[in-house]
Amino acid sequence: MNTILYGITGLLLAVSLYKDRKKTHKALKKAWKAFENILPEFLVVIVFVGVMLALVNPETISGLIGPESGAGGVVLSGLIGAVTLIPGFVAFPTASMLLESGAGYMQIGAFVSSLMMVGVVTIPVEVKYFGKKVTVARNGLALVFSFVVAVIIGAVMQ
Amino acid sequence: MKNAFMRYRFVGLALLALGGLYLFNHEMGLRAIDVTLFSFEEMILVIPPVFILLGLLDVWIPKETMTRFMGDKSGVRGIVLSFVVGAAAAGPLYGAFPVAAVFMKKGVKFSNILIFIGAWSTMKIPMFIFELTALGPVFAITRMLINIPGILIIAHIISRRLSPDEVNRIYEAAPF
Numbered sequence: 037m038n039t040i041l042y043g044i045t046g047l048l049l050a051v052s053l054y055k056d057r058k059k060t061h062k063a064l065k066k067a068w069k070a071f072e073n074i075l076p077e078f079l080v081v082i083v084f085v086g087v088m089l090a091l092v093n094p095e096t097i098s099g100l101i102g103p104e105s106g107a108g109g110v111v112l113s114g115l116i117g118a119v120t121l122i123p124g125f126v127a128f129p130t131a132s133m134l135l136e137s138g139a140g141y142m143q144i145g146a147f148v149s150s151l152m153m154v155g156v157v158t159i160p161v162e163v164k165y166f167g168k169k170v171t172v173a174r175n176g177l178a179l180v181f182s183f184v185v186a187v188i189i190g191a192v193m194q
Numbered sequence: 195m196k197n198a199f200m201r202y203r204f205v206g207l208a209l210l211a212l213g214g215l216y217l218f219n220h221e222m223g224l225r226a227i228d229v230t231l232f233s234f235e236e237m238i239l240v241i242p243p244v245f246i247l248l249g250l251l252d253v254w255i256p257k258e259t260m261t262r263f264m265g266d267k268s269g270v271r272g273i274v275l276s277f278v279v280g281a282a283a284a285g286p287l288y289g290a291f292p293v294a295a296v297f298m299k300k301g302v303k304f305s306n307i308l309i310f311i312g313a314w315s316t317m318k319i320p321m322f323i324f325e326l327t328a329l330g331p332v333f334a335i336t337r338m339l340i341n342i343p344g345i346l347i348i349a350h351i352i353s354r355r356l357s358p359d360e361v362n363r364i365y366e367a368a369p370f
Contacts, residue, residue, distance in 0.1 A: 038239055038240065041243050041284065059253045070245055070249070070295070071241065076204065076205050082233045083230050084211075085229065086226040087226045089229045090229060129328055145333075149316065152316040153312070161291055170364065173355065177348045177352070178312075184340070
């Protein structure tokens with residue numbers, strides 16, 4: 037994946053350099069400025085995620101959203117998904133582990149959906165680009181939507 | 195330009211929390227440091243090329259082109275394109291926001307930007323494949339199918355609630 041990304045970037049950069057040195061210089065300057073501008077927020081998110089994942093591990097989560105947790109468990113799964121930020125290749129094995137340890141499909145639907153769509157931790161980054169109003173609305177609506185997903189997944193997987 | 199200390203003060207606070215956790219519980223602290231280093235590596239690997247690509251896109255692709263494909267009058271084609279671009283992406287959600295900023299500069303319709311963010315967050319193809327293998331085809335495909343109307347509805351609600359003025363302000367403040 038990264039190789040492809042670097043390959044494409046390198047290729048386009050080379051073409052750009054060949055065609056117009058000045059424009060390429062401008063592009064790189066802009067890229068650096070934009071990156072440096074958001075770097076503090078990125079770093080906060082990254083450290084925060086580290087602390088959070090150390091505190092909340094799959095065992096803790098499965099204790100909270102077991103099979104008998106019901107509607108409360110669905111809401112809780114959605115909220116846990118909202119406040120955690122786990123890379124996908126950790127998230128899905130975690131989700132299937134939670135299923136094996138007894139969580140219901142509804143809970144997992146809420147967890148996976150809000151995990152991916154709602155990002156409480158990344159709010160400082162999002163606000164910088166979209167402002168408070170849109171950020172709050174998007175995350176709020178996405179959380180509500182995750183519960184809709186939970187209900188539908190629950191019905192389909194029965 | 196605020197000075198570096200002010201800009202990075204929250205990074206300092208987060209690092210203090212990390213140190214505090216380590217003092218409180220060595221094992222947990224080490225795990226937190228481990229994850230932090232891992233995510234840092236992910237960021238350092240993925241984010242710079244993304245920004246370089248955005249820089250190139252910014253100087254080479256004329257606004258008119260982007261506006262025609264994804265702007266106010268792009269219609270269904272613009273919507274489909276927003277879904278496709280978002281789903282084809284890789285990387286964490288916070289990588290999508292700088293892309294959105296360039297889209298704003300290039301006159302992409304706001305609801306299409308929201309669709310792009312929605313698709314990036316939850317419909318990325320590599321993630322879909324992970325989901326397929328971890329949770330099974332019925333689960334993954336059902337979720338994929340509900341996501342399409344869900345993302346459209348969310349984008350619609352948010353863009354309806356904003357005045358043109360508010361959208362303009364967001365576009366002008368877009369940090370790219």
